[in-house]
Amino acid sequence: MNVIQLHSGLWQRLQARRGQLPHALLLGGRRGLGKFDLARAFAAALLCERPQESGEACGACPACNWLSQGNHPDFRLLQPEALAEAEGDGEDSGKKASQQITIDQVRGLDDFLHVGTHRAGLRVVLVCPAEAMNRNTANALLKTLEEPAPDTLFLLVSHEPERLLPTIRSRCQSVPVPLPSAAEARAWLAAAGVADAERWLALAGGAPLLAAELGGSGESRLIEALLEQLARGPALDPLAAAAALDKTVKAEKGGGAAPMKRLMEWAQKWLVDLSLAAAQLPVRYFVGERERIEKLAARSDAQRLLAFGRKALQYRRHSEHPLNSRLFLEDFFLGYAALFERR
Secondary structure (H helix, E strand, O other): OOHHHHOHHHHHHHHHOHHHOOOEEEEEOOOOOOHHHHHHHHHHHHHOOOOOOOOOOOOOOHHHHHHHHOOOOOEEEEOOHHHHHHOOOOOOOOOOOOOOOOHHHHHOHHHHHOOOOHHHOOEEEEEOOOOOOOHHHHHHHHHHHHOOOOOEEEEEEEOOHHHOOHHHHHOOEEEEOOOOOHHHHHHHHHHHOOOOHHHHHHHOOOOHHHHHHHHHOOHHHHHHHHHHHHOOHHHOOHHHHHHHHHHHHHHHHHOOHHHHHHHHHHHHHHHHHHHHHHOOOOOOOOHHHHHHHHHHHHOOOHHHHHHHHHHHHHHHHHOOOOOOHHHHHHHHHHHHHHOOOOO
């Protein structure tokens, strides 16, 4: 079951636009919904020489073969070098791969956009994630969007569209990618062969591709290691917890900022569930840990939990570039342990 089947209604709406394409579409929505796969499939369909009745690419024509081999003359993908490396598509330059789309990547589009298209067709630029740009890079992209080349479609994919420059958003037609129903998500995960689908779907907040990723990747180990420490509550040893998690983070994908960021995202979800339990509301994310969460919430109070939850937002923002990951985690766990101190 592919991502088009998961978003069949949205796919039909995208197909309806084929006759009157704008110069830029912005596919936005939470992580784990398949936005990139959907955008890539739409790009393939637009470039395909013999599209199927459903609008999907045929997968067999010369254009489809070029795209699958990564050398279609009318397609460009802009993504952070670190992401390309993680997916096996990047080149090993010997330098640390950038976590952002660079201004040189955007400027590198100039020649591509100002030569004729292959067989007088359409050219497509896919940018993902569009928020992974500093201001200079974003302004360079904005200039390109303000002066659109003919027969060109920009497909911007964003997990956090609100982080984009308002001027970039205004130059794009918005295409919100919705959260599928629970039944649709369960069916998709079943077809994908994901074990314990209900639990991973709950952890992923209903996002099926993220649930599949968590259930089938090393990130599940990261989450289990985090839960092991957070569930200790008042019995937590902050320094030992920091040491254990620091080791786990550095083992994930060779270390770096991304695992730490994901760790803090899951820690924040745990804190949200604690706050909900303190207010006698159902937990949202860690459904399988409901009883432990409710017991821990009873050892703290709503005011402290909400205050630390706000502080956790700061931890999350700073998690991409911690100067010292061990000290960063120690500070977090010391604050977490204080939630359960008797007052």
